[in-house]
């Protein structure tokens with residue numbers, strides 16, 4: 150089968166930039182039947198060593214220090230935006246202006262206003278988008294979603310999502326862009342809880358109302374002199390800079406159009422949990438539990454009473470999300486990087502078929518508005534309504550259908 154070549158441009162070659170690249174490259178193994186084949190054309194990073202890495206290790210044909218060269222390149226059909234949060238808006242608006250569909254990382258801007266600008270730019274340019282809400286791609290999470298949608302839990306009554314990590318638990322953890330409001334926006338609210346909000350929204354309903362609290366546990370961190378990628382440790386001799394956003398956040402929520410309520414919490418300074426991301430959904434007829442640590446397992450209890458009342462461990466298998474693309478039979482684990490391959494495939498599938506398969510920037514806006522309401526609540530201690538979705542969040546709009554049809558040759 151002759152596959153349509155899709156030229157990929159990458160902006161920012163840090164942790165996520167490298168993983169997006171690996172995910173594109175993995176499509177040929179996980180989805181041999183795909184009608185398209187990504188071609189890694191050009192990558193940009195402001196740090197020369199990272200730009201070099203894109204060519205030497207990741208396999209891009211060329212690299213540059215200037216992201217504008219990626220967007221101006223006629224061989225680039227789609228773009229991955231993997232920059233720190235403060236650059237999301239600038240890069241996404243430029244990608245939209247260049248008419249390039251983009252896969253952008255969460256939280257998609259520093260705040261809801263920036264996310265809204267990104268949604269509107271994609272809409273105006275009619276380009277399809279994808280957002281890195283990675284955990285919803287886990288096959289066991291998709292299984293959970295199906296059980297809830299089929300009413301197997303009865304009416305959903307309450308939800309608990311916790312995103313507990315230790316990536317900043319060490320006081321010597323380096324001061325990076327993540328700890329500055331000017332470059333990150335919020336702390337764990339955007340970094341971790343945006344994933345949790347997306348999970349709850351994807352499985353149950355949008356969050357309608359919120360009350361929250363936040364706390365900064367480690368007020369200062371050492372700043373190393375060189376460039377950093379991902380989470381790194383600094384030296385005690387490095388100068389200390391203030392941490393400007395929250396290490397911990399929790400919120401009580403009421404879901405929109407539902408009697409369900411929820412508790413969502415996130416920490417980046419938990420000692421013990423490493424990347425302990427957990428979801429619990431309780432209903433009138435049953436409940437289910439999922440954790441990232443046992444990503445391929447779902448704990449399910451259906452019905453009350455009986456002499457074998459309790460949780461059954463259901464293993465992800467063919468039919469659950471994209472599991473069958475990665476493993477030949479049940480009981481064999483997928484990993485985090487596989488979830489990014491699912492994202493890469495959904496993004497290019499959306500572009501190639503004129504059908505929005507991937508979560509879009511409208512999903513990012515939905516999460517950003519919950520974060521915004523939580524920040525307001527953390528400041529005044531009151532309950533706050535989450536801003537209602539606008540017409541820009543309709544699936545048709547979010548999909549950039551017209552542009553997508555043009556790209557796919559269907560319009």
Ligand SMILES: NC(=O)c1ccc[n+]([C@@H]2O[C@H](COP(=O)([O-])OP(=O)(O)OC[C@H]3O[C@@H](n4cnc5c(N)ncnc54)[C@H](O)[C@@H]3O)[C@@H](O)[C@H]2O)c1
Nearest residue numbers: 161162163164165194195196231232234254255281378379
């Ligand atoms: N989906 C997920 O699970 C997930 C996980 C981690 C991070 N993220 C998100 O991905 C984004 C990037 O995070 P990361 O961990 O990869 O960060 P990182 O610090 O590892 O990488 C950021 C990269 O951006 C580059 N950069 C900075 N300024 C630039 C510019 N002007 N032009 C081009 N490149 C520039 C840096 O040199 C660095 O290579 C963030 O928004 C983060 O929230 C998502």
